[in-house]
Amino acid sequence: xxxxxxxxxxxxxxxxxxxxxxxxxxxxxxxxxxxxxxxxxxxxxxxxxxxxxxxxxxxxxxxxxxxxxxxxxxxxxxxxxxxxxxxxxxxxxxxxxxxxxxxxxxxxxxxxxxxxxxxxxxxxxxxxxxxxxxxxxxxxxxxxxxxxxxxxxxxxxxxxxxxxxxxxxxxxxxxxxxxxxxxxxxxxxxxxxxxxxxxxxxxxxxxxxxxxxxxxxxxxxxxxxxxxxxxxxxxxxxxxxxxxxxxxxxxxxxxxxxxxxxxxxxxxxxxxxxxxxxxxxxxxxxxxxxxxxxxxxxxxxxxxxxxxxxxxxxxxxxxxxxxxxxxxxxxxxxx
Numbered sequence: 001x002x003x004x005x006x007x008x009x010x011x012x013x014x015x016x017x018x019x020x021x022x023x024x025x026x027x028x029x030x031x032x033x034x035x036x037x038x039x040x041x042x043x044x045x046x047x048x049x050x051x052x053x054x055x056x057x058x059x060x061x062x063x064x065x066x067x068x069x070x071x072x073x074x075x076x077x078x079x080x081x082x083x084x085x086x087x088x089x090x091x092x093x094x095x096x097x098x099x100x101x102x103x104x105x106x107x108x109x110x111x112x113x114x115x116x117x118x119x120x121x122x123x124x125x126x127x128x129x130x131x132x133x134x135x136x137x138x139x140x141x142x143x144x145x146x147x148x149x150x151x152x153x154x155x156x157x158x159x160x161x162x163x164x165x166x167x168x169x170x171x172x173x174x175x176x177x178x179x180x181x182x183x184x185x186x187x188x189x190x191x192x193x194x195x196x197x198x199x200x201x202x203x204x205x206x207x208x209x210x211x212x213x214x215x216x217x218x219x220x221x222x223x224x225x226x227x228x229x230x231x232x233x234x235x236x237x238x239x240x241x242x243x244x245x246x247x248x249x250x251x252x253x254x255x256x257x258x259x260x261x262x263x264x265x266x267x268x269x270x271x272x273x274x275x276x277x278x279x280x281x282x283x284x285x286x287x288x289x290x291x292x293x294x295x296x297x298x299x300x301x302x303x304x305x306x307x308x309x310x311x312x313x314x315x316x317x318x319x320x321x322x323x324x325x326x327x328x329x330x331x332x333x334x335x
Contacts, residue, residue, distance in 0.1 A: 004042065009043050010037055026055050080097075084151055160182065
């Protein structure tokens with residue numbers, strides 16, 4: 001199963017704890033404790049996302065993701081930070097950051113769009129659950145900005161942003177965003193992103209070192225290859241990812257982006273394992289339906305809505321196809 005560095009997750013949890021959010025309670029429900037997490041260890045992408053999905057609806061400050069992302073530390077990116085430091089200029093550093101984004105703490109899919117006078121660094125949410133969207137996007141935008149700030153601190157200069165785009169509706173506390181990013185902020189955009197002038201990206205880095213850069217580039221490529229090889233069964237990762245959703249489920253391309261793949265690659269890997277994304281989505285829905293029927297008092301209509309069906313009849317038909325019985329019969333027999 002694909003994993004991520006535990007250190008990035010610890011950054012998030014400690015920042016939330018400092019802000020007074022219910023970190024310990026949510027971790028305890030999964031048999032975990034913050035002080036027991038090993039900074040040198042790994043955590044599966046799905047478990048991290050599931051824990052954050054448990055936390056997000058209970059946040060006292062919905063905009064706390066900005067403060068959380070600002071706690072990411074440059075040194076916490078390991079060899080990737082050394083690779084970026086030894087680049088010739090900021091543009092090369094940004095391009096390599098996009099290339100090796102799987103070595104960061106991002107869930108959003110990072111993309112660089114060059115322009116004539118200005119360029120954009122875009123973060124596509126990649127099918128995050130709605131309850132988690134604002135927190136995770138804010139944290140990753142703030143964390144990405146912190147990385148750039150730490151890198152440009154080597155120059156002794158500040159690289160101003162021209163604008164920031166965010167992919168959710170304008171919140172009640174929207175005034176905090178222009179202050180945080182020090183530029184105009186637009187809400188309700190198709191994706192998250194920064195706009196920065198090309199002249200700023202051409203700033204040279206004073207510690208550029210081509211010999212060291214070649215070494216760090218090779219090490220990052222090895223880490224990326226090892227990370228891809230660690231994913232033994234993609235079907236399990238897809239099922240685990242789908243398990244944290246309800247209502248609107250992500251499509252194959254969105255799940256692939258969350259797992260650090262292209263949609264085509266994920267479909268190919270699943271085909272090699274003898275299964276399709278559509279079949280896995282049905283499995284995820286069936287498992288959640290059975291758990292809700294067994295462990296909750298929700299009506300069939302409520303369960304159908306949680307599984308993303310617009311009509312209860314469609315859910316009943318699908319459930320009967322999966323199990324041979326209707327939801328009502330299944331619940332009655334179990335009791």
